[in-house]
Amino acid sequence: MAIEQTFSILKPDATARNLTGAINALIEQAGLRIVAQKRVRITREQAETFYAVHRERPFFGELVDFMISGPVVVQVLEGDNAIVRYRDIMGATDPAKAAPGTIRKVHAKSIGENSVHGSDAPDTAAKEIAQFFSDNEIVG
Numbered sequence: 250m251a252i253e254q255t256f257s258i259l260k261p262d263a264t265a266r267n268l269t270g271a272i273n274a275l276i277e278q279a280g281l282r283i284v285a286q287k288r289v290r291i292t293r294e295q296a297e298t299f300y301a302v303h304r305e306r307p308f309f310g311e312l313v314d315f316m317i318s319g320p321v322v323v324q325v326l327e328g329d330n331a332i333v334r335y336r337d338i339m340g341a342t343d344p345a346k347a348a349p350g351t352i353r354k355v356h357a358k359s360i361g362e363n364s365v366h367g368s369d370a371p372d373t374a375a376k377e378i379a380q381f382f383s384d385n386e387i388v389g
């Protein structure tokens with residue numbers, strides 16, 4: 250299996266509840282390595298760029314407002330099949346539908362305030378990592 254990198258965000262609902270360590274523990278227990286990490290407050294422009302694919306969706310404004318409502322932790326995660334594996338560890342978008350033991354089942358508040366983001370494919374992972382990290386900030 251190929252070693253991959255994926256992009257992760259611990260969202261404002263997670264940082265507000267002091268869950269950075271608890272979520273990082275679930276990530277590391279699942280065998281993914283946190284090879285880059287920083288706590289930042291993203292701008293409205295960064296949030297709109299990041300979620301541009303959802304621009305026409307009814308929840309876009311709410312999503313952008315939420316993502317800039319507090320600090321986030323942006324991360325690069327590395328491991329075998331990391332993109333799909335992290336999506337599995339995160340659980341379904343709606344915590345009510347997420348599998349037991351997943352980050353969203355354990356920690357998410359709602360379909361909007363759902364604690365974590367993870368890239369959905371290799372091309373989006375590369376693009377998202379490049380939006381927030383330079384090469385010398387990623388140390389495997």
Ligand code: ATP
Pocket residue numbers: 303308311312341342360361362363365366367368369
């Ligand atoms: P993410 O891209 O954040 O990893 P995802 O891939 O599981 O999540 P998407 O369909 O890409 O889900 O939606 C992006 C984000 O938009 C969701 O994580 C959630 O925060 C928000 N969102 C999605 N659907 C809704 C909804 N119906 N109402 C409110 N917010 C929503």
Ligand code: MG
Pocket residue numbers: 369
């Ligand atoms: Mg998505």
